[in-house]
Amino acid sequence: MRSIRNFFVFFISGLTIFYTSCLDSQKNNQNIVDNKVHIIANDAGYEYPDCILAGMSHIIFENHGSEIHEVMFVKLSEGMTGKNYLDEVASGISFPEGAIDYSGPGLVSSGGKVEMWLTLDPGNYLLACWFKGHLETLKPYTMTVLKSGKKGITPPKEDVTLKMIDFRFELDGILKKGDQVIKVETVGPTMHEVDFFRLHDGKTIEDIRQWQKQGKNGQPPGTAIGGILDNHDISRIVWLKTNFEPGRYVLWCGMAMVPDSNEPGFDVTHADAGMFKELLIQD
Numbered sequence: 001m002r003s004i005r006n007f008f009v010f011f012i013s014g015l016t017i018f019y020t021s022c023l024d025s026q027k028n029n030q031n032i033v034d035n036k037v038h039i040i041a042n043d044a045g046y047e048y049p050d051c052i053l054a055g056m057s058h059i060i061f062e063n064h065g066s067e068i069h070e071v072m073f074v075k076l077s078e079g080m081t082g083k084n085y086l087d088e089v090a091s092g093i094s095f096p097e098g099a100i101d102y103s104g105p106g107l108v109s110s111g112g113k114v115e116m117w118l119t120l121d122p123g124n125y126l127l128a129c130w131f132k133g134h135l136e137t138l139k140p141y142t143m144t145v146l147k148s149g150k151k152g153i154t155p156p157k158e159d160v161t162l163k164m165i166d167f168r169f170e171l172d173g174i175l176k177k178g179d180q181v182i183k184v185e186t187v188g189p190t191m192h193e194v195d196f197f198r199l200h201d202g203k204t205i206e207d208i209r210q211w212q213k214q215g216k217n218g219q220p221p222g223t224a225i226g227g228i229l230d231n232h233d234i235s236r237i238v239w240l241k242t243n244f245e246p247g248r249y250v251l252w253c254g255m256a257m258v259p260d261s262n263e264p265g266f267d268v269t270h271a272d273a274g275m276f277k278e279l280l281i282q283d
């Protein structure tokens with residue numbers, strides 16, 4: 001949801017201290033979560049492990065808050081603090097130089113739960129939610145990913161493959177009701193993301209568009225059941241598991257056409273270029 005300047009981002013400035021304590025934990029074989037990572041969002045922030053091991057990670061993301069939340073993993077460059085990153089974003093730069101987007105679970109409505117499999121490399125990460133701004137009220141957070149020498153967890157076999165292409169979605173296979181595993185590939189050539197909304201009765205794609213354009217205020221016209229946030233390295237493949245009740249769904253790429261919010265055209269998104277798709281999940 002990087003098209004909107006409203007955001008909340010968690011950060012700490014004491015990354016060095018943090019990293020050292022992680023290394024100490026590693027030496028003592030304590031407090032290190034391997035590759036299965038629970039992250040809980042609530043309206044006050046995230047609950048999550050401080051240190052995890054690098055490799056293919058299985059992320060279980062639950063939204064215990066009252067609002068929609070997401071969690072993007074942003075790998076910070078050497079010496080970059082969460083505050084540095086945040087300051088650049090606040091100045092209008094959506095992609096601070098040196099920081100690398102590593103995807104993460106996209107928008108999830110209150111009470112929702114999704115699972116994701118993605119590779120995390122060693123480094124310090126900021127956990128960021130680009131949905132509407134709670135910045136002032138939230139506790140800052142980062143997470144350290146430690147070298148492990150292991151591959152991590154093997155992702156499950158997918159039910160369908162979703163390809164994100166400039167500027168459309170292509171589904172290889174048919175999504176069915178119940179839990180579905182979606183393998184997501186970015187064909188590009190530019191970065192993309194996808195959010196899945198189950199439309200509420202009587203609502204249409206146009207209602208989704210209006211809600212997005214009007215700052216996502218008020219009740220959304222659909223339930224957000226998860227998504228895939230962007231990867232700087234578009235060759236990275238990510239797996240999403242979420243639950244589909246029968247109904248009408250919209251896939252949406254809300255990325256902005258230009259990366260700087262000070263530039264004209266920042267409010268034009270990939271969805272405006274046609275990157276959305278309606279789906280019917282049969283009973």
Ligand SMILES: [Cu+2]
Pocket residue numbers: 167191192193253254255270271275
């Ligand atoms: Cu896109």
